[in-house]
Amino acid sequence: MAERTALLKDQPRQPDPSAAPGDAWAPRPHRLLRLPLALLRTARPHQWIKNVLVAAAPAAAGRLFRLHTLSQLALVFVLFTAAAAAVYLINDARDAAADRAHPDKCHRPVAAGEVPVPLAYALGGLLALLAPAATAVLCNTATAVLIAVYVVIQLAYCVRLKHVLVVDLVVVTSGFLMRAMAGGLALRIPLSRWFLITAGFGALFMVAAKRYSEAVRMAGAKGETRALLREYTEGYLRFVWQLAAGCAVLAYCLWALESGRSGAGALPWRQLSIGPFLLAVLRYAVFADRGTAGAPEDVLLRDRALAAIGLGWLAVYAMAVAHV
Structure with missing residues (x-):
């Protein structure tokens, strides 16, 4: 038994087949974090800056630097980020094959195989339902309707409208405009x-x-x-x-x-x-x-x-x- 144990110790370790290339000996906690980090990257954190537009209407009305305003805007920012993340997840799941042919988009987690397509669809669909529902509970109906319309229009864009001439420009533009309107509706500020x-x-x-x-x-x-x-x-x-x-x-x-x-x-x-x-x-x-x-x-x-x-x-x- 002692000889067998010594023999096993002398054998080279076999790489984990589930590990990514160049990461064969990565600690298990690192591997467990890979999927959540890939999902976070799919949610486009670098594009969350666009959601700062929710502060545009309160700023234009001179009501930005108030405690209630800032707390409401922080809430709307999070809710709009969740709605946008839902669209990104579903969009990347649908476009995974096409994105692999793009010099930049091929690095997206879904296209690169880091996030399974079914998981992207499931999580995207869940966020698409939860974002407007949470907005109705935590904010008001008008803002919830706006976010719901945003999700529907953007999903329609992913499925069909991005292939329609000129309409694709209008739909993407509407996403920015809805962000700019959201803060005003949440705080009931006339636009x-x-x-x-x-x-x-x-x-x-x-x-x-x-x-x-x-x-x-x-x-x-x-x-x-x-x-x-x-x-x-x-x-x-x-x-x-x-x-x-x-x-x-x-x-x-x-x-x-x-x-x-x-x-x-x-x-x-x-x-x-x-x-x-x-x-x-x-x-x-x-x-x-x-x-x-x-x-x-x-x-x-x-x-x-x-x-x-x-x-x-x-x-x-x-x-x-x-x-x-």
């Missing part, structure tokens, strides 16, 4: 028509710029990645983002000029905010024109100048809200 127009065309500008950049980048392999790109011309997509940028700037100017001075001795901060807003649009248009305007959050995070301009706009607008 200004100029706010909605500016937010809508601003979102269309970024969506069309991203699609244009994708068309430029994937010019030689359109059919292998996003089939609808074969239906668009680069000239058309350029026209769309230029038109949307102009409309967004015009709507913002009309909104800013609609009101005069806030009070005696006060500077026209709202009108002055036109400057950094226009500068931000022009800066973003540089990336759109080059064909390098990917996801809006990526552009904002990687370009320090654009981030600084955005902070400058926030500072000027905060002065307008404070009636300084």
Whole structure:
């Protein structure tokens, strides 16, 4: 028995067949965490920054820095993130085969085989049901309806609408607009028509710029990645983002000029905010024109100048809200 034990000790350890390549000797806790981490990556944490748009309406109304407002916005942010995660999971499960042909999307956990397709469908469906239901209980009916409509429209986009010319642009734009509306509905803040127009065309500008950049980048392999790109011309997509940028700037100017001075001795901060807003649009248009305007959050995070301009706009607008 002692000889057998010594012989077994001398034999080389066999790698775990369930372990990923290069991770054969990974500790069991690490392997157990791999699936949850892959699910988290599928939920696109880097895109959660888009959900900060739920604060847009309260900020525009000057009600952002209140304890009740911040707590409600934090709740709406989490609920919208859950709804978006549901869409991402179902979308990646449906597109797993196509994503493997994409130079970037092939690394998504579902396409790479890190998350089983049935699990992505099941968890996505569960979140799609729970997000609106939780919103109705924790927030109000109007916000719950908005999130439910968001989920339905985005799932319809995953199934069919992303293959319909022009409609795909409108659907993606609506996702940004609904985020901007959510905070206002949750706090029962009336939504200004100029706010909605500016937010809508601003979102269309970024969506069309991203699609244009994708068309430029994937010019030689359109059919292998996003089939609808074969239906668009680069000239058309350029026209769309230029038109949307102009409309967004015009709507913002009309909104800013609609009101005069806030009070005696006060500077026209709202009108002055036109400057950094226009500068931000022009800066973003540089990336759109080059064909390098990917996801809006990526552009904002990687370009320090654009981030600084955005902070400058926030500072000027905060002065307008404070009636300084």
